[in-house]
Amino acid sequence: MEVLVNLNSIRSALAGRGLTVASMIPDAGGSRMEKASIQLARLVEGISLQSIPVGPVQAPPEPIAFLDGVQRSEVIAYAGASPIVVAEIAAAVRERRDRRLHTVLEDRRRVVLARPGALDAAGETLADFHRVPLESEEAPHPIRDLVHAIQALDRARGALVLDVGYRYRSRSDAWLVVDGALSESPCWAGDPRVVGVSKSHSILPFDGQDLERYLRLPAGYRSSIYEPHTRALAPVRAWALRLWPWEGKDLLHGLVRIEVAPAHGSTQSADAISRWILAERTPVSAPDRRWDRLLYGIHSVEQYLRSRTA
Amino acid sequence: MPPEAGPIGRVVATELKPSTPHQFHFWTARESPIGIGSLVRVEENARVVYAVVTDGFAYCDLVSPLHAVIGADGDPQLAGTEPTARAEIRLYSAAVLRQVPEEPLQPVPLGSVWLASDTDVILALRMDGYTGHERATGIPVGLYAAGGLEAPVYLDCDFLLGPEAAHLNITGVSGLATKTSAVEFLLGSIFQTFPAHKGTVAAVCFNVKGPDLCFLDQPGTLSVEDLRQYQRLGLTPAPFQNVRYYAPLKPDGVNLNTLRTHESLSANTEPLVWGLREVLDYAEVVLNRDDIDAKADAFIDFLAERVVGREYLDETLRTKPFLVQSFADLEDFFRRIFDFMEAMGKGGEVWKTHHVATIRKVRNRLSNISTRSKGLVTDDGLANDLPWGSFADRSVHVIDVAGLDPLAQDLVFARVVSKLREHLERRDLGVDHVIVFVDELNKYAPADGPDTYVRKMLLDLSERGRYLGLVLFSAQQFRSQVQRRVVGNAGTGIYGRMDMDELATGGYATISPATKIKLATLPKGELMLRHPHFTQPIFVKFPRPAVLNSREGIERFPPAAELPFTDAVVRHLRQFDRRISGEMVRALIDGRREEDVRRALAATRRERPADVYAYFAACLGRRMTSEAVSPRRGIPALSQADDPYGR
Ligand SMILES: Nc1ncnc2c1ncn2[C@@H]1O[C@H](COP(=O)(O)OP(=O)(O)OP(=O)(O)O)[C@@H](O)[C@H]1O
Ligand SMILES: [Mg+2]
Numbered sequence: 028m029e030v031l032v033n034l035n036s037i038r039s040a041l042a043g044r045g046l047t048v049a050s051m052i053p054d055a056g057g058s059r060m061e062k063a064s065i066q067l068a069r070l071v072e073g074i075s076l077q078s079i080p081v082g083p084v085q086a087p088p089e090p091i092a093f094l095d096g097v098q099r100s101e102v103i104a105y106a107g108a109s110p111i112v113v114a115e116i117a118a119a120v121r122e123r124r125d126r127r128l129h130t131v132l133e134d135r136r137r138v139v140l141a142r143p144g145a146l147d148a149a150g151e152t153l154a155d156f157h158r159v160p161l162e163s164e165e166a167p168h169p170i171r172d173l174v175h176a177i178q179a180l181d182r183a184r185g186a187l188v189l190d191v192g193y194r195y196r197s198r199s200d201a202w203l204v205v206d207g208a209l210s211e212s213p214c215w216a217g218d219p220r221v222v223g224v225s226k227s228h229s230i231l232p233f234d235g236q237d238l239e240r241y242l243r244l245p246a247g248y249r250s251s252i253y254e255p256h257t258r259a260l261a262p263v264r265a266w267a268l269r270l271w272p273w274e275g276k277d278l279l280h281g282l283v284r285i286e287v288a289p290a291h292g293s294t295q296s297a298d299a300i301s302r303w304i305l306a307e308r309t310p311v312s313a314p315d316r317r318w319d320r321l322l323y324g325i326h327s328v329e330q331y332l333r334s335r336t337a
Numbered sequence: 338m339p340p341e342a343g344p345i346g347r348v349v350a351t352e353l354k355p356s357t358p359h360q361f362h363f364w365t366a367r368e369s370p371i372g373i374g375s376l377v378r379v380e381e382n383a384r385v386v387y388a389v390v391t392d393g394f395a396y397c398d399l400v401s402p403l404h405a406v407i408g409a410d411g412d413p414q415l416a417g418t419e420p421t422a423r424a425e426i427r428l429y430s431a432a433v434l435r436q437v438p439e440e441p442l443q444p445v446p447l448g449s450v451w452l453a454s455d456t457d458v459i460l461a462l463r464m465d466g467y468t469g470h471e472r473a474t475g476i477p478v479g480l481y482a483a484g485g486l487e488a489p490v491y492l493d494c495d496f497l498l499g500p501e502a503a504h505l506n507i508t509g510v511s512g513l514a515t516k517t518s519a520v521e522f523l524l525g526s527i528f529q530t531f532p533a534h535k536g537t538v539a540a541v542c543f544n545v546k547g548p549d550l551c552f553l554d555q556p557g558t559l560s561v562e563d564l565r566q567y568q569r570l571g572l573t574p575a576p577f578q579n580v581r582y583y584a585p586l587k588p589d590g591v592n593l594n595t596l597r598t599h600e601s602l603s604a605n606t607e608p609l610v611w612g613l614r615e616v617l618d619y620a621e622v623v624l625n626r627d628d629i630d631a632k633a634d635a636f637i638d639f640l641a642e643r644v645v646g647r648e649y650l651d652e653t654l655r656t657k658p659f660l661v662q663s664f665a666d667l668e669d670f671f672r673r674i675f676d677f678m679e680a681m682g683k684g685g686e687v688w689k690t691h692h693v694a695t696i697r698k699v700r701n702r703l704s705n706i707s708t709r710s711k712g713l714v715t716d717d718g719l720a721n722d723l724p725w726g727s728f729a730d731r732s733v734h735v736i737d738v739a740g741l742d743p744l745a746q747d748l749v750f751a752r753v754v755s756k757l758r759e760h761l762e763r764r765d766l767g768v769d770h771v772i773v774f775v776d777e778l779n780k781y782a783p784a785d786g787p788d789t790y791v792r793k794m795l796l797d798l799s800e801r802g803r804y805l806g807l808v809l810f811s812a813q814q815f816r817s818q819v820q821r822r823v824v825g826n827a828g829t830g831i832y833g834r835m836d837m838d839e840l841a842t843g844g845y846a847t848i849s850p851a852t853k854i855k856l857a858t859l860p861k862g863e864l865m866l867r868h869p870h871f872t873q874p875i876f877v878k879f880p881r882p883a884v885l886n887s888r889e890g891i892e893r894f895p896p897a898a899e900l901p902f903t904d905a906v907v908r909h910l911r912q913f914d915r916r917i918s919g920e921m922v923r924a925l926i927d928g929r930r931e932e933d934v935r936r937a938l939a940a941t942r943r944e945r946p947a948d949v950y951a952y953f954a955a956c957l958g959r960r961m962t963s964e965a966v967s968p969r970r971g972i973p974a975l976s977q978a979d980d981p982y983g984r
Contacts, residue, residue, distance in 0.1 A: 086420040309408035
């Protein structure tokens with residue numbers, strides 16, 4: 028992971044205030060791993076889960092846009108046993124015209140996450156950072172507090188991504204491809220121009236035979252449409268789509284979950300959108316490890332944001 | 338004029354590709370006017386860097402070609418149809434021409450990159466030092482063109498014609514490199530712009546190939562684009578005003594050995610004829626050096642100092658004094674010596690300390706010259722030469738040696754260059770600077786092969802000429818085949834379209850691969866320049882020379898047919914006086930010995946009398962009876978046995 032620059036002067040200022048300076052980049056993956064579970068969904072196409080060929084790939088109409096966000100954090104000091112985490116979060120939309128991607132919207136924020144007491148101790152030193160106080164009844168614990176901080180940071184980034192996406196949608200009628208699930212936001216869940224493409228399968232919508240069929244979709248096939256168990260408020264339509272042959276690799280290789288507004292819950296829409304997403308599997312986003320599921324457009328937003336986060 | 342819209346790129350430096358004081362890299366948008374050879378400016382804070390683009394790279398974010406294969410499912414037809422084109426980069430390398438300030442010399446800053454403007458080109462090439470002021474010394478050589486900008490490029494005549502540096506060499510493949518054309522154009526430019534405060538200048542050109550330089554005084558056909566370029570360079574498209582052609586005669590002694598024999602061009606075309614004196618002074622050029630020992634040298638000196646051109650009396654040979662002025666006289670002199678020695682019988686092996694073998698050898702060599710240079714070297718001693726001492730400012734003297742035997746060519750080179758040198762040393766040539774143009778330099782100063790007199794002379798010229806105002810402009814297809822020091826001494830180097838194999842030779846190691854490719858595909862009329870003020874080679878284009886090219890020239894002025902002796906004489910005389918008719922001349926020379934006619938003709942040419950016919954008739958003298966006509970005695974070859982050195 029890259030290091031946030033120019034933190035050294037802040038560190039010495041914090042040291043001057045009696046804090047214990049630190050320099051540690053937390054492991055992003057660990058705390059974000061969702062708990063694996065099965066949350067049964069409701070089929071809305073047919074009566075049992077089918078694998079359905081989506082037909083020949085077809086590039087989506089232009090312009091089309093991709094949205095993603097990044098975050099980067101670093102423990103900068105400790106107030107007693109409690110860490111102070113500084114981070115930068117950023118989100119951007121890159122729009123495609125004539126096969127070329129251009130950044131059309133971008134926002135970034137520097138935040139500091141810590142218990143309120145620690146924030147007070149840091150005082151003016153972190154005046155330039157947006158403060159995220161982490162309230163807690165529990166006694167300070169460096170690891171537990173860090174997990175909380177990273178979860179808060181995830182939420183802050185999610186909010187920024189939503190905000191940037193909302194701003195884009197309010198000025199453009201182009202399709203917007205979002206990295207992840209739609210169901211977390213009521214305003215997207217109903218948006219007929221937003222497609223969520225999820226790489227994560229920690230929560231699976233079926234069990235038994237259905238699940239086996241779901242996990243064994245051949246390349247170019249989708250599952251029947253279903254309505255995921257609503258974790259948050261907004262109901263959406265979803266299906267799984269296999270982008271690359273998985274045989275001999277892994278059950279999850281090339282498997283993505285597509286989420287759209289209920290308005291696009293028809294067989295026709297699901298087929299058409301699947302054909303688009305299938306087209307978007309190239310160019311491949313290798314050498315990213317997740318290239319089998321990471322669309323190039325999303326990858327490009329990520330690359331762009333990282334290149335601008337010094 | 339400059340499209341100063343905004344920066345077109347940005348310097349990037351990484352640990353692997355850092356900026357140095359001499360080189361840097363920058364990226365541009367996918368579409369940009371940048372190309373190999375473009376001049377750019379980098380600005381950052383108070384530092385400005387001028388540079389020339391030497392290489393370019395494009396790549397995308399693909400890490401392994403395998404990912405492209407996977408993306409296209411192994412089907413080349415699907416490649417390139419991805420909905421998103423991959424992110425790509427255009428990355429260029431540039432070599433620094435100049436930094437401002439020059440001190441302290443630092444790595445190129447990571448600033449924005451601009452396409453050079455008119456003023457930038459002047460500064461980048463340091464032309465501000467020698468153009469645009471009262472004592473300017475700039476000579477327009479061509480136009481630098483890139484991204485809609487077109488800026489004149491100047492050479493500094495202090496570095497082209499001395500004294501700071503001098504000489505020019507041009508190289509490139511046949512026909513496409515436009516070498517001869519470029520030299521013609523540049524000579525024209527020099528004649529038009531050589532500043533008055535630098536004195537006077539003339540050119541001596543050796544025409545070594547067909548009709549190459551035969552029409553320098555005739556206007557050529559120029560395109561609208563050519564004319565526009567002339568205007569942009571501030572030059573007038575006009576042929577040379579003052580050109581004189583010199584060509585040896587053919588062996589018959591009356592027809593000119595050149596392709597410039599069309600009647601309407603005869604006014605400034607004259608024979609180049611040398612006599613015994615002229616040849617003997619340069620004997621060592623033509624006498625194969627290894628084969629001439631001290632003894633032969635001594636005998637040649639004896640001939641040159643005691644015999645040729647003065648009265649020489651030796652009663653043992655002849656009671657009447659000798660007056661040796663021509664090869665024929667010399668041959669008679671030799672005859673007498675051999676007769677005398679024969680008569681002596683045994684003991685007659687030495688004449689005046691010279692061994693008979695040495696005498697025979699010198700005689701054979703000299704007769705060889707007169708045979709192989711027939712037409713250049715006259716038997717009868719009346720020479721017609723360049724106007725030594727009265728060279729006019731801006732005059733061109735073309736010597737056509739294309740039809741001559743290599744030995745005779747060497748003789749011409751050696752004598753002309755030596756004479757130029759002598760006169761320039763004495764400051765009595767008539768001009769302060771002379772440009773000597775030698776095409777096909779590889780023939781006269783080859784990289785390998787014997788160290789001939791001509792090669793040594795060219796080397797000497799390239800090393801010392803600039804102090805004298807004697808400047809060598811040379812051309813050849815393959816620079817690698819020319820003696821290194823001769824081309825190495827050329828302050829200015831020009832490269833037209835080049836051969837890839839030639840570019841692969843050691844002499845081009847400093848040129849970047851992309852620049853080599855550009856050189857190997859350079860269109861006609863574009864050149865790469867090296868000049869002392871330019872830190873890096875620069876590409877320019879130039880217009881066609883404003884003179885008739887050789888192909889059209891030959892069509893418009895087809896060479897006159899070679900005439901029988903009498904008709905040729907008539908033509909010569911009519912050139913001096915149109916009123917002279919064929920009948921008059923025929924009546925006069927019928928039955929005369931050809932050498933007498935030639936001598937009379939040469940005398941008339943030299944004198945240019947008011948009454949040409951009368952003068953010519955007088956030279957021929959009283960009409961001789963036909964009995965007096967004896968066949969001209971050639972020089973009989975001596976048998977091998979007689980001449981231990983014979984070939
Ligand atoms: N500025 C120019 N632009 C375009 N064409 C040109 C230009 N100058 C000369 N040419 C053309 O290029 C051709 C070759 O020119 P030139 O005889 O000068 O070449 P060269 O390099 O001397 O060839 P060689 O090695 O055979 O002597 C000619 O036909 C001429 O018309
Ligand atoms: Mg030529």
